[in-house]
Amino acid sequence: MRIRIDHSTRYAYARPARFIVQMLRLTPKSCESQQVREWRIETDVDARLRRSEDAFGNIVHSLYTERPTDALTIRVTGEVSTVDTGGVIRGQNDRLQPGVYLRDTRLTQADPALVEFARGIGEGGPLERMHRLMGAIHGGVAFEVGATSATHTAAEAFAIRRGVCQDHAQIFITCARTLGVPARYVSGHLNRSDGQHDQDAAHAWAEAWIEGLGWVGFDAANGICPTDNYVRIATGLDALGATPIRGTSYGGGIGTLTVALHVRPVQQSQQQHQSKGWS
Amino acid sequence: MLSRTADSLYWTGRYMERADFLARILEAAIRLAALPAKDQATVTAWAGAIASSGVKSGFDASGRTVSEKSVREYLAFGADNSTSIKACITKARTNARSVRTALTIELWEAINGAWNGLNELGEPTKRDDFTNFLDFVKSTSLAVEGASSRTMLRNDAYWFLRLGMAIERADNTARLLDVKYHLLLPPGERVGGQLDYFQWTTLLREVSALTAYRWVYRESVRPWLVADLLVLNRQMPRSLASCQGMIVSYLERLATDYGRRGPAQRLASNRLTQFNEARIEDIFQSGLHEYIQGFLNENNALAAAVQEQYLV
Amino acid sequence: MNGGGSGTIRDSYKTLAAWLENAPPDLLQARSRQAELFFRRMGVTFAVYGDEESNERLIPFDVVPRIIGADEWGGLEKGLKQRVTAINAFLKDIYGPQDCIRAGIVPADLILTNPHYRPEMQGRRPPGDVWCHIAGVDLVRTGEDGFYVLEDNVRTPSGVSYMLENREMMMRLFPDLFAEHAVRPVEIYTDMLLRSLQASAPSGAGEDPTIVVLTPGPFNSAYYEHSFLADKLGVELVEGGDLFVNDDTVYMRTTEGPKRVDVIYRRIDDDFIDPLTFMPNSAVGVPGLMSAYFAGRVTLANAVGTGVADDKAVYTYMPEIIRFFTGEDAILKNVPTWRCREADALKEVLGKLDELVVKEVGGSGGYGMLVGPTSTKAEIEAFRAKLIADPDDFIAQPTLSLSTAPTLNGGSLSPRHVDLRPFVLSSPAGVRVAPGGLTRVALKEGSLVVNSSQGGGTKDTWVLDN
Incomplete structure (x- = not known):
């Protein structure tokens, strides 16, 4: 099966945050039960993303914003083909x-x-x-x-x-x-x-x-x-260790968090459509 | 140096200066309220103290009503007033303590002594004791200023401490001058009359400038000359122009030491230029109160620029 | 006058004994009062948890020095270097190939489920493979047969400021005594530390790496030491809020803008160091610090995860660990220890609780331990219940007949039990030991507990030159 994922997380800060640091565990890896066909992370403000892998085998992106920001949206889109391996x-x-x-x-x-x-x-x-x-x-x-x-x-x-x-x-x-x-x-x-x-x-x-x-x-x-x-x-080891986004804002105060998530199977006819992305 | 260290030094300076200012405001109010009571003179004096300290909304919200007792208590000790004399000295000491190693022993002892004295004197309510308390507060700010100027190296630590003092002092002188605005003359009193005269004299005394006034102007006390002394006169160490001069010189020393000028330097020197060109007649023409309000806003903007450039 | 456990005077104390004979009777007391005055004025204090009254307490200082002869020190130094070298090799292995687990030197579960083992560090290699830059090894001696290691402190050992302050105080109080002894200078410690930290900088840090001391803040019990060390090293004392991480690089906020930091001598525990990797509610850490660390852009001293080597249960395997990694027998002995996690050992321990010292595996500072011989029946029974409920959490050791050192007690000298914490520095340039250490002394007669949090005092420690 091909599954398409569109996952947005939006942080709105009480005051413009001077600077934001986040650790993103949002990127899947391929294994027998899933092949990552396409995957990308986008932010709506200028930010640096540094990719690494942690000891638990997760792909981690460290995110650093480049200028004061009053809202930040991290959008992850991609497509994964899966097979049933009985778990x-x-x-x-x-x-x-x-x-x-x-x-x-x-x-x-x-x-x-x-x-x-x-x-x-x-x-x-x-x-x-x-x-x-x-x-x-x-x-x-x-x-x-x-x-x-x-x-x-x-x-x-x-x-x-x-x-x-x-x-x-x-x-x-x-x-x-x-x-x-x-x-x-x-x-x-x-x-x-x-x-x-x-x-x-x-x-x-x-x-x-x-x-x-x-x-x-x-x-x-x-x-x-x-x-x-x-x-x-x-x-x-627990939910904390696999948290999709752990972060801190400097000067942003208490903000609000909104998540939009769309997960659906890809129809055969749409499978031709592919865009380039990095995973 | 670490921004946190500079921040602590700067706020040590500001809080010590503000404690001194509050003591002077309270002293002025005590004198003004002691005038032969005509109508609302007493209440006006205490309401003026609250207004010119910039804490009117907090005072009103606390449910207190204006009286000598409530104003004295609120400004000096009010547990719910984050900028009471007691709070200021405590915060100055907390800031100083966190940067102990950047201070000389003498300066630390002066600040710590102020805090110890605060605890020893308690919260006096009798007028005599209260006046002694205010004298003590004024003496501690002298001790702190003296210790810093006599023992500290002339490096960034010193400039940030002094910068805090100068910015706060500029703010305070402006507010003190504004006291007169809040002291509306009661009906039947004429401008230039005895009460008016007394009010201006008291104001001068509170910035230790009565004698200075006589030396400079050799005239009886006149409003525009008092304003001239406290706003534009560069001989007068507390005048707005003098404070502005100090702010500029400290910021310039920092710029030289660090090899970089920024928004704070530009803002400060622009303002100094304005002082050099100002005439007291023009200021009175467009309203002293309005002028002061404008000054306070610009002073705040400058403080914000300093914060942004160095302290975060 | 007595310098050992057996009531005889050690050779190293003979000059001191003679000097004291000729000194006026109240000299020591007068000097002692003087010392206290100095310490108070300088603010050399130690905060004691849960003790609000004496928020900043002075640790009692004993003016009679503890003297160690040159030969004795020679052996000790060799043993310390061997031990710390082995500890670094052990950590490299644990976070790398884990050969010592495979070889059956230490049980896998003891490491992998150890609270101080940090899975996050698996597969990581700090610059020069140095994990434990600063170790404080607690030693005791029993009689003539040399020193035993009580504990390896390889996380954030403290006490070095007392070692240095005590020496300064003694030189001020007894200049003539130093003239009669060739005492090796311990003051070189801060210089050694600075070089050691510089040598541990990440590649790419440049000729003159920026070093900082990271403290949890003024409310930490060892804050005085943190500021003392920063001062002596000539580096900034920073709190978490003074640092930030951008683009996997650590910066400190200064009035001249962000300044890159290369080496962090951190006095914050692993758990609190980065809220984005460890405890999320830590307010004293630096968000993202571990990213910079993993990227090899900053050195943390000590490395994250060293605690697995000074765990009290792992301690019991140290002789085997030393042999495995150095191919030599341990020069410094371990105190014989029963691992209560092993059923036979537990049975034996329960049978003679009144003779043993039982320690909680994760405890420190003398808390959570039972000293059998000086405990009441009720205390022993209460402890027995704890032990049975959670045997994995405890180890037991025999009550050692600790050596004593002459200590001022009222107007005269009495023997008091002492231990010794020398400080061992490691860097890619090598392992070094400062000639001296912190001698802690149990001031109560007969007491074996030397911890400052429980009323122990300190002494200057003299290592004699040949």
Whole structure:
């Protein structure tokens, strides 16, 4: 499947910001399940972008504005062709050993309730247990926008049994690690099967390291393993590590953030159309 | 030097100067209010102190009504007044403390001494004690200025400290002069009458310029001559023209040391040229109050330019 | 008069002992009062957390010097260089090929899930492969058989300002004593540090790299030391807000415009150094700093992630680590340590808690530890519960019979327990040790806790020349 993504993030500052620094994790890498055909990042004000790769294997752009700015829009557009690999990730070079993904982070620290929940998954092979874990979270934590915020920990979201995809993913990661299975957070996009192309927010899910198989995706919010409807963008130890944009403005005060996201399959007839971009 | 260091030095200078100015405003108000009370003279004096300190909106918003007690308390100690004497000295000391190593021991001790004294004297309410307090505040600004001029190297640290003092002093002299504008003469009093005369004299005394006035003009006190002394006279160290001269010279020293002139230098020297060409008759013609308001706006613009060029 | 654990006078103290015999009886006390006065006036203070009253407290200074003979120092210096060389090689390996994990020298999980291991640094190489530019190694001696390492402080070790101030004070108080001893100058430390930092600058920094000291600010307990060092090095003392990163380059804001910074001697912990990479709510860091660092445009001293080498659990593997990376046996010994993460060790420890010192793996400053012999039954039982709940978090060591040094106590000298923190500097140009260190002394009779936050004092440390 070919998936076209158009993702705009707009920052409007209370006062003109003298200077803005941001770290962007907005660019996907190719692997067996996805080929990046075209990708570009554009800003509506003059800014320098420096590209690098972090230890987690993400493409990072450091963004620096060049003059005082009262609003900044970062627009990412591109096209990725995907195949369904049953959620298994292959063809990625990992700098970090899987054991790193057993680390605690502030957002994914297990509390007694999560430990108990994870142990309740029961015995079995790791793959089987991860599937059961995904099912248990999908069934036990309701999807509800507004119940949690981006700074909620897995334990906090689990306590109220509500949250969005970030919370489902972080609860999954926390439990998997408790069970001794390395797990990481993935931010990305979902081409929704209900045809809802305009979306309010990007998607997120988890990946677990299964010995002998490698990294396998688990989308606890939807209760399925990623298919060819999924585009992986960035991974990290938790939501913070895979945040699409982390930044600071100097002198901009408190501003507002607006996200516009459009994810849709590309029709065959449109596939000829390609423009040059850098990824 | 680090912009933060320059910023702290500059604000140390400004806050110390402003504490001194507030003490002088309060002293003037006490004198003016002590006139044989005719109608609203007392209230007018205290309302004038609030207006010329530039804190009228904050004072009104605090729910206070004008009286000797409330104005004294608000301007000297008001916990809800971020530019009270107490707040100014505290902020001056906080700024100085963060750049301790850029100060001489003598200067630090003068500033720290002001802050210690503040704590020792408390918040006196009796008029005698309050007057002593104001004397103390004025003496600390002398000590700080003396310590800086006698012990500091003539480098950028010194120029930024002095620049802060000079910009604040220009602002303060202008405001002090404007006090007279706010002291509307009560009905029945004529311009040039006894009360009018007394008000002008008090004003002069508050900038330690009564004797200077007599030396310079050898005449009885006349409004336009007082204005001439405080606005245009270059012999008078607090006059707007003198302050402007100091600002220009400090900025020029910085430009020389750094080998670069900028908007602050251009703005400041343009203004000095205007002073050289101004005549007090013309100023009175178009209104002293309006002139002062214009000056204050330009002074703020200059302060903003200094901030932008050096301190951020 | 006693310079060792066994009640005899070490040779190195003999001249001092003779001098004291001829001195007027109240001389030491008078000098001691003088010293306190000087320190207070200079503002040599230390802020103690949670102690608002004495926000700026003076660390007690003992006027009797701690003296180390030339031979003794020679061995110590060799041992320190060996140890720090091994630590740098270990860090290079951990953040590189991880041979020491593969070879089974250290367990993988101990490293990979260690809170001080920074995955962000995996695959990175700081200039000259120097990770730990400044180390402060805590040593104790027990009897005659040499020194033991208590802790390797390789994150942002502090205390060097006391080492330097104490010497200055002693030279002022006892000029004639120096005339009778050939004391090696410790004052060269700041010069050594400056050269070391210059040599560590990134390639492309030019002949005269711009160095700064980065402090969390005046409210940090070691702020005095930060400003002291900046002053002595002749470099700017900056706070996070004074720096900014543009186009992967670090600049400081000055009145003459942005000035490029090449080397940052940072006294801020990893967690706080860049809110865009680590803790997002840090107000003392520099947004984007890690981007400049990864791009090789700035040197951070110490490097990010060095803490994995001074973790108390990793410490227990140090003899093996030294052998693996240097091919030699460790010259400085480790204190025998039980790793409570290992079941057998835990059992043994629980059986004799009243004899042992138990430390939290991530603790520092003498907090979160149990000193068995001086604790009450209730304290021991409370600690036992903590230990059982989280054995991975603890190590245990025997209570060492620490050596003592003569210390002024009222009008006379009494033996008090001491430790020693020498400072070791590494750069691509080599590893050097300043001849001296910070001697900390437990002022309470019998006490083993020398931390300044818990009432310890300091002494000048004399290393004698041949």
